[in-house]
Amino acid sequence: MIFDVHHSKIEKLDSNNLVVLLKKLLHAEAQCIGIPLRGVSVPLQITTPDGGEDARFSIEIKWTEYLEQTNYLPSRFCIFQSKATNLRKAGWKKEVWTKDSQKRGSQKKLNEALKNVIAENGFYIGFTSASIGDQKKDEQIEAIKQGIREAGGNPDQLGIDIYDANKIATWVSQYPAIAVWLNEQESELNLKSYETIESLGKILDISKVLLVEDKADRFQIIENKERSSLSFHKVKERIVDYLADPRRTIRIYGASGLGKTRFVYEVFKDETTTIKLSLSVSTIYCDLEKIGHKILSDVESFSASSKLALIIVDNCPRETAIKLNEIAKKESSNLKIITIGNDNQPIDKDDCLNISVTPADETLIEGIIRQRYPKS
Incomplete structure (x- = not known):
């Protein structure tokens, strides 16, 4: 069925197409937030602060009015970390640090994406093309928290989640046009x-x-x-x-x-x-x-x-x-x-x-x- 999206389709996406998919989902989700799509200034921002650095793409979405959250945007300020690989615990832990401080023996420092989401008390969401079981996901979320602590941050100041291929496929299925696009890519x-x-x-x-x-x-x-x-x-x-x-x-x-x-x-x-x-x-x-x-x-x-x-x-x-x-x-x-x-x-x-x-x-x-x- 053209509108059915299986997690295997998400698993095949490369870094660039995974980011394109994420941006499409965020713009579609914006309509569900209740933001009127009219007027010169729409209280919605979608930015990519550090795209391209070692295939790292941090995408930020922020709005100031209307619904507090949607099914897939748990906060008015969310940062999505897009990775077209299965990072496992060690990988997600390192993702919260600056590239220079990831080196062994270096003083760990939070990257700008994490600093921003903590300052806003928002949500940090890993967006990955890998399929992850519930237990593994919990372990990886805990690894992200450990990475924040080692860099001197407080993980209690933000929400954390990981959207794997299964959850992304369910999200895409809510939007027929994006499902068609994904099938066209394949x-x-x-x-x-x-x-x-x-x-x-x-x-x-x-x-x-x-x-x-x-x-x-x-x-x-x-x-x-x-x-x-x-x-x-x-x-x-x-x-x-x-x-x-x-x-x-x-x-x-x-x-x-x-x-x-x-x-x-x-x-x-x-x-x-x-x-x-x-x-x-x-x-x-x-x-x-x-x-x-x-x-x-x-x-x-x-x-x-x-x-x-x-x-x-x-x-x-x-x-x-x-x-x-x-x-x-x-x-x-x-x-x-x-x-x-x-x-x-x-x-x-x-x-x-x-x-x-x-x-x-x-x-x-x-x-x-x-x-x-x-x-x-």
């Missing part, structure tokens, strides 16, 4: 049924032609029975703002060949802000002509289990779009749905944002042609 192939935004960009008719700036107001938004025409950049920001809240649905429609799929891709490939990155991480794309009505049962399953995802359904008839929207609106749902259709009729619901895509002007058409055929 297979190095598109999975045909569901795709991430990254793999959607590899489709020939999207990747071969560079984006041509679209300045015309050819995107018509229908809200409260009123129409307004916006340019690409303005409608993109409107979509991002609209999706900041849970259980949102969007219907994008217009004649075939107007670039609706390319438009949606360009909106969600943008990762320039924490808001946009968090949306991109949770996004999965599918073509209804390939996946069929299996989409209804999958979305129903996601909704019932409160899994977080932004699902883009292409070539979606209006009737199916209405059914998907109803599922996304259920109280148990943590979904957002975007459907793309080739009709010319909006979904007449107050809680659905309708966007009509109209034909491109001559400037845009010429720009696309010149991109594809520069000698013409």
Whole structure:
């Protein structure tokens, strides 16, 4: 099953991909914290203070409002120490020290990550691709505490845990889009049924032609029975703002060949802000002509289990779009749905944002042609 994640998939990750996975999980988890994904300043920080030093990656996440914790973030200040190896007790003990003080006979000193988490009374979490039994994990946590004591610190001033391959696999399973990404990394192939935004960009008719700036107001938004025409950049920001809240649905429609799929891709490939990155991480794309009505049962399953995802359904008839929207609106749902259709009729619901895509002007058409055929 494409959304099932076995611990063996985590065990195969190298250092770089393990860190990429961790960052994706943190941005997805940020949405569960309750942080609104709108506004200029989001009270969330995700930083990598010492990445790259001997394959050591310390990743910090901090927020100041909303929930005190989530199932996987036990504190408003957490530092994750990512290691794609099984460190065992001695290894985890040394990880809390600076590199220079790890030498035999040296005065042990806490590294900056540990100093920061102790100062904040936060949580230090080992994030490893190894599978560890409960007894071994307890022993390794005790080794971390011993390392802190030997460097003059007090382990009672922070929480300590280790997330092994088993726990990480369970965490990934909460986010369908990240599960799809992980399966893509393993297979190095598109999975045909569901795709991430990254793999959607590899489709020939999207990747071969560079984006041509679209300045015309050819995107018509229908809200409260009123129409307004916006340019690409303005409608993109409107979509991002609209999706900041849970259980949102969007219907994008217009004649075939107007670039609706390319438009949606360009909106969600943008990762320039924490808001946009968090949306991109949770996004999965599918073509209804390939996946069929299996989409209804999958979305129903996601909704019932409160899994977080932004699902883009292409070539979606209006009737199916209405059914998907109803599922996304259920109280148990943590979904957002975007459907793309080739009709010319909006979904007449107050809680659905309708966007009509109209034909491109001559400037845009010429720009696309010149991109594809520069000698013409």
